[in-house]
Amino acid sequence: MERRQFLAASSIGLTATMAGCVGQSLGSDGATPDDAGSNTGVSGSDGEITVSADGDVEAEPDQAVISVGVEANGQSADAVSNDLAAGADSLRTAFDDLGIPEENVDEGQYRVYPARGRDADGFEGSHSFEVVVTDVDRVGEVIDTVVDAGADNVGGVRFTLRPETREEYRANAIDAALANADAEASHIATNRNVSLEGTTTVKTGDVDVRAYYAEPEASDAAASGGAPPTEIDAEPVTVSASVTVTYAFTAQ
Numbered sequence: 001m002e003r004r005q006f007l008a009a010s011s012i013g014l015t016a017t018m019a020g021c022v023g024q025s026l027g028s029d030g031a032t033p034d035d036a037g038s039n040t041g042v043s044g045s046d047g048e049i050t051v052s053a054d055g056d057v058e059a060e061p062d063q064a065v066i067s068v069g070v071e072a073n074g075q076s077a078d079a080v081s082n083d084l085a086a087g088a089d090s091l092r093t094a095f096d097d098l099g100i101p102e103e104n105v106d107e108g109q110y111r112v113y114p115a116r117g118r119d120a121d122g123f124e125g126s127h128s129f130e131v132v133v134t135d136v137d138r139v140g141e142v143i144d145t146v147v148d149a150g151a152d153n154v155g156g157v158r159f160t161l162r163p164e165t166r167e168e169y170r171a172n173a174i175d176a177a178l179a180n181a182d183a184e185a186s187h188i189a190t191n192r193n194v195s196l197e198g199t200t201t202v203k204t205g206d207v208d209v210r211a212y213y214a215e216p217e218a219s220d221a222a223a224s225g226g227a228p229p230t231e232i233d234a235e236p237v238t239v240s241a242s243v244t245v246t247y248a249f250t251a252q
Contacts, residue, residue, distance in 0.1 A: 054241070055176025065158040067129070069129060071126045073123065074122055076123060097145070109126065109128050110127045139157055143230045159214065166239070173241035174204060178243055196248070200248050211237055212234055
């Protein structure tokens with residue numbers, strides 16, 4: 001299922017500083033205490049070029065988060081609470097039948113409130129859950145099963161990455177950002193007729209995972225076998241990183 005693709009650097013932010021400091025020596029102590037990443041000392045430079053660049057990597061999702069819940073209404077708050085408790089127990093049983101570990105089920109919002117509307121009376125309530133599914137091919141099965149178990153609402157499905165996968169692609173996204181920074185710096189150096197002598201500082205910015213969202217359309221008929229099972233095709237998610245790299249240069 002794994003697919004990696006380095007995207008074109010269409011969103012590179014660029015700043016270049018050409019400091020005319022002839023004969024200035026840049027050592028490893030030229031970096032500020034907040035500098036992160038590599039910090040290579042370069043001697044005899046004429047100035048610096050600073051480039052900010054982004055890098056994107058696409059990855060097939062290996063985790064999905066599904067929002068599900070039950071609703072109830074009745075003439076008293078106690079009646080609504082009892083119905084919600086029964087519905088929640090039914091969903092928990094469905095989660096167990098699906099083999100979803102308890103740590104992958106988070107209790108969401110629980111509410112009981114007076115019925116709304118001009119002519120409404122009694123009480124209404126809702127109880128929601130967030131379910132983490134580590135096999136994205138089972139998302140449709142999970143949705144159909146919880147609907148069959150009495151779920152009144154199924155929210156959006158968020159396709160994303162497991163923590164260990166996120167770290168792997170984080171490194172790839174930083175590599176892509178650094179490659180884009182190197183290419184931009186080389187272009188600037190050629191344009192300005194100078195020679196790059198090495199990297200003086202590197203700073204990494206936030207790494208972002210842009211999840212893919214899908215809206216399922218499950219039905220009781222699908223869950224009970226009266227219609228084809230729910231199918232949701234996940235699109236790749238994008239992992240993005242940003243870097244700011246400073247290069248020393250000398251005049252040719």
